[in-house]
Amino acid sequence: MILLTGSNGQVGFELASRLPALGSVVCAARSDADIALDLGDLGAIEKALDAQRPRIIVNAAAYTAVDAAEDNAELADRVNHRAVAVLGAWAARNNALVVHYSTDYVFAGNGEAPYCEDEPIAPQSVYGRSKADGETALRASGAAHLILRTAWVYAPRGKNFLLTMLRAAAERERLRVVDDQIGCPTTAATLAEITTHMLAAPGLRENSGTYHAVSTGSVSWCGFARAIIQGAHQRGLLARATPVDAIATGDYPAKARRPAYSVLSTEKLQRVFGIVPPSWQAGLDATLDRL
Template sequence: MHTILLTGTSGQVGFELQRSLQGLGTIHAPNSAALDLANADAVRDVIRALKPTLIVNPAAYTAVDKAESEADLAHAINARAPAVMAEEARRLGIPLVHYSTDYVYSGEGEQPWREDDPLAPANVYGASKLAGEEAIRASGCDHLILRTSWVYGVRGKNFLLTMLKLGREREALNIVADQIGAPTWSRTIAELSAHIVASRPDWAGVSGAYHLVNSGTTSWHGFAEAIFALAAARGDKVPGTLGAIATEAYPTPAKRPKNSRLSLDKLRETFGLVPPDWHDALKLSFTELPA
C-alpha cells in the first residue's frame, strides 16, 4: 500500500484522482495553504515530513493567456515545483506521476504528435510545462509524464461549463474551427492513471512521457456542437446559431496550437490501455452535471 502525496485536488484532474486512487494507498492531499507550490522550500519540506512512497502531481498554473505576463509564477509552479518533487523522489527512491500538456509541441502540421517528436512550445505556459518535464527527466527518478489536452469536467473552469453557460445566455456563438485536438474528460485521466499505478509492482523500464487523452479528435467548434446536442436533449437552452471561425478571428495573448492531436500508440503498447472515444466520455460526463 502506498503513502500517496497528491497535489492540486481543487483542480479538475486532482479532484478526480483523489477518488480514483482510493484503495491504492493512504492519500495525503494538502490544500494550497498547506502546500504552496510557488515556494520550492515549502514543497521540499512537505515531502520530507510525509515521506511518501508515490507522488502524484496534477497541480499546475494553467492560465494560458495570463502566463504571458506572469512568466515567473508559471515557471515557479510548472517547472521549479516539479523539479523539487523529482529530486525528492529520486532521494527517496519512489516514483513520480506528473501531468503535462500538448502545448510542449509546436502545434504545427496535421500528424498526431508522438512522444519522441521535437518539443517546441509556442507560448510561456508551454515553455513552463516543458521546463518541468526536463527537470523531471534530468533528476533520474522513476517517473511518468502524462501529456493531456483540452481537459474538461463538471467543476472548475473549462470549455464544457463555459459553453453551457453561454448557451443559456446567447442566441448566437462563434467558435474556433481550425484547432484540432481531443476533448478529454478529467475522469478519464484519473481512472486510467489509477489503472497504471495499480498495474506497476515496479517501474523498471516504463519511465518516460505518455499521451493520455480521450480517443478521436475534433475542433473546438465540433466539441461545442456535441455539447449543445447533448444539452438540448436534456432540455437546456442552446444557441440558435453556432458559427465556425478561424483562429485569427479570435486573437488571444498566448499563441494557441492548431494541431493538438496526440498519438495514443505508446500508452496502448506499454500499458494495454485504450481511452474511450471523446463522444462517449462527454455523454458520461453529462450524467454528472446538475439537472
C-alpha cells in the first residue's frame, strides 16, 4: 500500500490520480482524504503509520508559504523537518521507502551553472532551512528514500505563480515582475509523472538518494510571466496580452530571501532512471491547455 500525504496540494493532487497505477493508495491530509493526518502533530504520524503499514510513503505535504515561514519558523520546522524525521524513522524500522520533495531554495543561488545534487547547500530563508533539515533527517534515518528537489511548482489549481499572473493580467494595465531570479518552472503533473516512473523502475532501492526533478531549461520570473500571458492570450484565456515590465528583486521587497540563480541539473535523473523531463515551455503549454 502507498500512503500519500498532502493529497490536496498541487503535487499531491496530481499524484493521487497516477499512483493507483502502482498499487492501492491511501490519501492522508488534514481534511478531504481517506484518513485525517496533521503532520504538525508528530505523535499522530506514528499512530497513522502503525495503523496503515504502508510499503511506500509519498510525502507531498509541506509548509510551503515561503514568506510566512519567516514568522512561523517553529511550524515550518515541525512540518518540513521533524515530521519527515518521524516518517523516516518509521520507514527504517519497517523496511518502507519514503519519497520526499525538497526545493531549489536549499541553495544559495549565487552560482552560474545548473546545480548538481552533491553541491553544497546554503539556504537563505527559514523555509529553505526547514526543507534542508528535512532532507538531512531523512538521509540520517537509514530508510530507503528518494528526495526529489523541485522548483517553481504550478498547476491549473492551487496557489501558484501562473494563476496569480492570469488574475493580475486580467485586472491591470501593466505588470511588474522580477527579472533577476532565474529558475526552472515545473508543473505538478510533470513531477507526479517523474515520481510514478521512478517508483515503477527496477532496482529502486539501490538507487536510493537525492535527485533534481524539474523541467529542463530556465527562465526568470519575468520571462515566465510573459510566456504565461502570451500563451493565455493565444488560447483566448486573456482578452489582451498585458505587458510585463522587468524589475529587480530589490524593487519588490519580500520577507524571505530567494536565490538569484537556482537552476537545477537533471543529468542524474536522466543517467540513473533514464527520465528526460519536458521543457518548461512544454509544461506551460500543457497546463494552459488544461485551463
